Amino acid sequence: MSGLSPRQWTGLALLAALAIALPFAFEPRGYGIRILCLALLFAAMAQAWNIVAGLANQISLGHAAFFGIGAYTSTLLLIHFGITPWLGMFAAAILGGAAALLISLPTMRLRGHYFALATLAFGEVMRVIGNSWGGLTGGPVGISVPFAQPSLALMQFRETRSSYWLMLAALVVVTLVFVAIKRSRLGYRLRAIKENADAAEVIGVDTTRTKIIAAVISGALTAALGTLYAQFQFFFDPDTVFGVASVSVRMAMIAIVGGIGTAAGPILGALFVIPLEEFANQVFSAQAAGLSQLVFGLLLILVILIEPRGFMAIGPRLQRLLRKGDRR
């Protein structure tokens, strides 16, 4: 971030201090801090998704595949071989990256809706495999992370705030990766593809290969975050970690609501969407079946109708409005 002014640096430092200190404002084992943890995790996931979708405009609806692979990889390694999730997370990333490579080879030649549908199918295939291959995954019954004495070595914590800091660190890492890619040669290639694939091709960009590299990075990061999710929830089943609505679409939606292709977009999006979802659940779920989802859905539709480019576009829009006001 060489382009930041001293004032922006100060702002960023204050924001960091606030983010680190925030858990002390919450009840240590309460509900609020758990929601915050999930919001940070989903922000990181949406940021990983943003690498391919935001920079190259390849909208994946199958990222749950990588997320689930990550959750199962580290958990199975822990259960069967006693391998710490810290290492399991790297194994998860490797498998997630490999899966992304595999699915990208045939699908990255596709654009737009065709790519979205192909990836959607891939996620669903993984969910079905997860449910059917009971011998490995435990099937639809789900799988539990063995509970041990809380210890950093096993990525299990007594205080939820330790999980919070872990999620925060993960978000920072994924965001730095996103920013580094965006400013690199790879980032320029991806943006060229997004804006005009044919023009990118004739100036010498190997478009398919470029998209595959980004997809592998994105898939690996998403799988590593799957490990964090497993260690945070202690229990999951194929329908949650490989779910279309619970993971794939939610990742995409968060990034889009916040501002696709920007570094801050997924963070703003997650801090809005995840608490909103919980709030809708709390207030409306007692009233009538499905009402909370309806309210949540309507609010999201409203946001996208007001500003299709997400929260990140609202600032510049306000500035323009103010400037117009000045001229008058």
Added chain:
Amino acid sequence: MTNPSALLSISGLHAGYGAMDVLHDVSIEVGAGEFVCVIGANTAGKSTLLRTISGLVAARGSIRFDGTELVGRPSHVIPALGIAHVPEGRHVFPEMTVEENVMLGAYAVRSAGDLAARCDRVLTMFPRLRERLTQLAGTLSGGEQQMAAIGRALMLQPRLLLLDEPSHGLAPKIVDELHDTFLAVSRTGTSILLVEQNTTLALSVAGRGYVLESGRVVLSGTSTELSGNDAVRSAYLGL
């Protein structure tokens, strides 16, 4: 007129989309430093010809560039060989600045080194772009976008520049400016293969031309010869 020393030598080229051939047995040559145009009606296969040279369309036959066979090579390696393509409809990257657009021309092929010097040369050729370096390319006028696209292509320092319908959709006054731009590029020694529906423009800048009809070369000659040809005059010049 087969000339073994030609920079680009296309012979017996068939190309098309799927089972449909658009080009049939096309043979065309461009010598080093030469300015050649291909004229013809819509759907004659002019754009397909350039897209085939760039590797974007599957082909049979031979396209030799400075002794290297291009047929069968993937499109992204072709720019590095020294062929730059300015696609039809300008195709700038609208959400990037003019500077980013121009720089990307060389950025993608990793020739680095004298990037800044190259950029400066391009901007000297197009002073209008220099005035608008930080503006988003999508907000440029049509003629300026065409300049940016050509500038981006020139960043490669190509030996052959492929221009696809550069005058398309531009006001007559801008087309006149393009005329000068082409000649400026040509003077630097770059070979140019220009595809144009605007026959008057094409024959006024190119030294030699081919007439393409339904995917076949039906006529070729110097621009003076073509301008004087009755068939060309009635079909393409409206005289």
